[in-house]
Amino acid sequence: MATAVDNRPRDIIKVAAENYTSAEFARREKEHLWPKVWQVACREEQIPNTGDYIVYDIADDTIIVTRARDGGIKAFFNVCPHRGRRIMEGCGHAVNFRCGYHNWTFGLDGKNVAVQDREDWVGTLDSENLNLVEVRTGTWGGFVFINMDPDCESLETFLGVIPEYLDPFELGNMRFRWSLELSIDCNWKVALEAFMEAYHVAATHAQLLDTQGEDRTSSFAHGKHAHFGYWGAEYFIGEPSPRLKKQRPKDVRPGVVDFFRQMEETFGAIFTDRDYEAAKQIMEHIPADADPMTAFGAAIEFGRQAAIADGCGYPEGLTYEALAKAGTGWHIFPNCQTLPYFDGAVWYRARPDGDNPDKCIFNIWSLKRYAPGKEPNVEHEKHTDLTGKSFGLIVDQDVANMKEVQKGLKSRGFAYARPNPLQEVAIANFHRTLEQYVLGQARSGS
Structure with missing residues (x-):
């Protein structure tokens, strides 16, 4: 050296x-x-249990990082596909993610589980993707990294030496x-x-x-x-x-x-x-x-x-x-x-x-x-x-x-x-x- x-x-x-x-x-x-x-969203210790979440904001984007039911870590863009409202704030524990605007609700896996008055759409929502948009995640050194690019290089490659x-x-x-x-x-x-x-x-x-x-x-x-x-x-x-x-x-x-x-x-x-x-x-x-x-x-x-x-x-x-x-x-x-x-x-x-x-x-x-x-x-x-x-x-x-x-x-x-x-x-x-x-x-x- x-x-x-x-x-x-x-x-x-x-x-x-x-x-x-x-x-x-x-x-x-x-x-x-x-x-x-790839960027650090939080420490793993901040979301130790199933349903624990933290919101990571960067520039105009807001992302939910959560501990999934299988013990893994998932992340989603923190925006409701109905009218674009930000869903979660800060950090805490949740059974699901519910939009406070019209009660659209999403599981810890990001999948839509409830649309208030869904029948009003008379079936036309069935062909829509109503799930939260997933963000790539990775972990190293106790840190949780996210990357918004679905085609990004692996975290291992990004970290290099x-x-x-x-x-x-x-x-x-x-x-x-x-x-x-x-x-x-x-x-x-x-x-x-x-x-x-x-x-x-x-x-x-x-x-x-x-x-x-x-x-x-x-x-x-x-x-x-x-x-x-x-x-x-x-x-x-x-x-x-x-x-x-x-x-x-x-x-x-x-x-x-x-x-x-x-x-x-x-x-x-x-x-x-x-x-x-x-x-x-x-x-x-x-x-x-x-x-x-x-x-x-x-x-x-x-x-x-x-x-x-x-x-x-x-x-x-x-x-x-x-x-x-x-x-x-x-x-x-x-x-x-x-x-x-x-x-x-x-x-x-x-x-x-x-x-x-x-x-x-x-x-x-x-x-x-x-x-x-x-x-x-x-x-x-x-x-x-x-x-x-x-x-x-x-x-x-x-x-x-x-x-x-x-x-x-x-x-x-x-x-x-x-x-x-x-x-x-x-x-x-x-x-x-x-x-x-x-x-x-x-x-x-x-």
């Missing part, structure tokens, strides 16, 4: 501001992107720790891109630099998808970033513990509360002169022991080699980003909010391993007005950038975005792929 200081040829990529601000570009996304791609790199994390064995849905005044791509690279950490999350070690990354494209990581780092968790030009501590243990503390107290994602408590043990059991990798490795081992003691299990296939191969963060085209770890992960999902290119719906899901039956009853918080609200220091810092970026993209003084050719390959690759869907080809220079 290449390092953070590799000498790959680096193309300068230009991303047009119109990709984020143009109503026409958003319209073309609705036509050529969202109906054609993702399972090879991320299956060792056993995302399917994690459950919600907390869940946020935020309405943000920016384009969906601006929100997602805030997490597709770590180049922003030094400026946006400067409080982390004292203990996170190397903060300079490299990144790589894998077809539609991409990842970044700290390959080739010479400074490690527990040490200050080399850009601070501070002396490396002789005892890194307090730095390791403080790193986990900050992540737990200001974010509560990727790493877990169990990781933080386990890391504290290195102060007693690891010598003060231990090197950074020994200290951090011991924190991982104490975390493993704690997870097993709690009945949560541990990802045995996630060797240090597999962890290094996977890197730190993955962009899963088009609209998801994840940063996984041994005991937890964070998952981001961004969607357009209607037709407005200046607004999006942004989900942040913190996932964690729990013993069977010990999963918390998580409230899926939704916030349409963020005024005066805080979601933890790290989330607040990231969200603060988004609105300012959207404003700046419209300035006459802004020509185009210039992604870092080493650390922001994921963003350049994202727009090349996006433009191929939306425009039919990548723009010149992107």
